[in-house]
Amino acid sequence: MTDPQRGRPTTNAMRRALRRARDGVTLDRAEAAVLLQARGEDLKDLAASAARVRDAGLDAAGRPGVITYSRKVFIPLTRLCRDTCHYCTFVTVPGKLRRAGHGMFLSPDEVLDIARKGAEAGCKEALFTLGDRPEDRWPEAREWLEAEGYDDTLAYVRAMAIRVLEETGLLPHLNPGVLTWTDLQRLKPVAPSMGMMLETTATRLWSEKGGPHHGSPDKEPAVRLRVLEDAGRSNVPFTTGILIGIGEDHEERADSLFELRRTARAYHGIQEVIVQNFRAKPDTAMRGMPDAELEELAAAIAVARHILGPSARIQAPPNLVDAEYALLIGAGIDDWGGVSPLTPDHVNPERPWPHIEELAARTAESGFELRERLTIYPEFIRRGEPWLDPRLLPHVRALADPETGLAKEGAIPAGLPWQEPDEGFTSFGRTDLHHTIDTEGRTGDRRNDFDEVYGDWEALREAAAPGMVPSRIDADVRQALGQAADDPTKLTDDQALALLHADGEALDELCRIADTLRRDVVGDDVTYIVTRNINFTNVCYTGCRFCAFAQRRTDADAYTLSLDQVADRAAQAWDVGAVEVCMQGGIHPDLPGTAYFDIARAVRERVPDMHVHAFSPMEVVNGATRTGLSLRDWLLAAKEAGLGSIPGTAAEILDDEVRWILTKGKLPTATWLEVIRTAHEVGLRSSSTMMYGHVDQPRHWLGHFRTLARLQQETGGFTEFVTLPFIHTNAPVYLAGIARPGPTDRDNRAVTAMARLLLHPHITNIQTSWVKLGTQGAAEMLRSGANDLGGTLMEETISRMAGSSYGSYRSIQDLVAIADLAGRPAKPRTTLYGEVPAERVAAAEASDGHLPELLPVLEG
């Protein structure tokens, strides 16, 4: 398609690509690369079709003929950075800052001074721009943060964003560079939007010596794409974009745009895309490089518009375009980005922003009206939760026009408290769901926001496809069985995989080997615990695609228990012999950061000897990020409040490839491990779990077992491993046609047996779940390596909402009967597998079988 003589596309290729753009046909990468080279008349043709796409999008958004901008101040929190991009003039070094009489960071007074002046001038956005984690490179930055009492740069960003909200009312937009999933959780409650330019997907510009991104760890395209994905998963309205003319070729530029489209489609979280042109700066390594021409920029904008479609918001910074406003409007932009009447563009200081009046006049010349927007786009304000944290709602409402979602005419920001919502623990909704799920059932098989909260199902289907291909089994099963019987700790990965695929007689033999090992290690007792599950809320916006429990606040099945109701349930459980309450809930945006401490305390105050087994790693991260505490400090505080151990749930499959299909906003594998490791280190033991039978494969189970075994060798903190067969009936990922309908009987037996063998000798208790497998199924697992039946539960909502048909309560007699079926004795245990006091055993036996009458449903 390219004319080799001139390195330009052939006339035919250009004509064909232009026609397809004109006809609104989806472009492929090669066509996009051709169109990026359109100039002169070709560019006019391309721009005209792009502008039509933009106009259709503005019509659909309810603001035809409007081009937006955000009135902002620029807060360069620190100009130190651990990266060394060769074109950057923003970055500096500690010596220079010192010589100029500046601190390593702007002081709080300096930050607030800028923000206050901005508020007075009618600005509504505080754009925090700063270098990437300067403390990793500069001791001076580290010392400054330590002296001021901040763990890291992001802790300072968070604190300053809160002060700006509280003291000036400006809305922070955070640009702190590469962020991890946990960083995004930490910052989301303090900023309605965040951003990071993708710049380019051309890895060679980063990996090759002399490339503009060489030596800058945060500029690796894969790292930056991961940030975009994590932002989408975390429901953060996100600004990103490409930087053109830094040495990428047209294919690479096209590829960057397609990657942006992929992420935007998958999570619907990209609120705007900036197409920015490289401008050489005199004092940088790339000073000799020619500036990207404006026609080149216009072509990139038009191609971006065609690729990203009418609903994308596309922006070009007006101070970098040499007053060629008409050219860029004509190419399909609909936003000028942030413009400041007050502060310079610290990234491009040589190029002042135009006066807003001038920008309005020039925009009008192209037939458009310039309107002010907020840093968060109207579409995201309208979506509300989970895109806008309830703590930011008052600040956004004060400045947003209720009709359009754009900035309210003439509004002057004023500081408002940044605080937890008041409604946190109000008893609300269907608080009897744990009971009525069995009598009345669910109100509907899916939540109201089924099409929105889980991301794009079609994009997911493509991602899930490769995971569906079964792996090959190379090893000989006979030989692997021999090794398993001899010494399972020496099973190779190939042998283990072969056994995970075992069927028929080989599977029978595998289960016999696991059963023998079980007997040798823990004896014949089938243990169980008298416990009550308390799911204190089912309101959750995380978007786990396997979860049928989570409800939107306004769904008919949504509920939240009050603290009193939680304590009442714990007290009732104690009366009927429980030694433990197991408490988990949704990630409810209204629950205050200290909610988990309050819940543990409420139980322990009412029932001092009750063991509190509570809060999944996802809830731990939520608590820590909301309170601004480190994981360790949060866990210590929770322990202090009465937490006894944590469930190792939220593990699903510890493989990010599978996790991202299965969950949307949940914590990554590395963070799950970090939470569990830290919990074990502070003396909070945990269970471990695996949910299987959805989009996973035996190789994922193997990896999961190996990961758990390694961590157990390190900490010794796991009490048990719990197998959790996927319940498909109401699971969104199944309803969308992506997941399998749960594991087969074969899968259940193979997983249980291999858990016994692969976790040996590190984790000795293997639990099977009667809730998910029923009586016969659980007995079968007891013959395949399991030794524990879990709890009596008393109430259970999560599996029941997913469609499990095995009820919410099993009496001790029921559990004894399951053990009996396996020909073994049953024995009660505590959470940590200790002896149960005689008085507890007596209380449990006295009430056994009558719980539904003894534990009347607590009405809201």
Ligand code: SF4
């Ligand atoms: S599994 Fe937990 S975090 Fe995920 S959606 Fe369900 S309730 Fe929310």
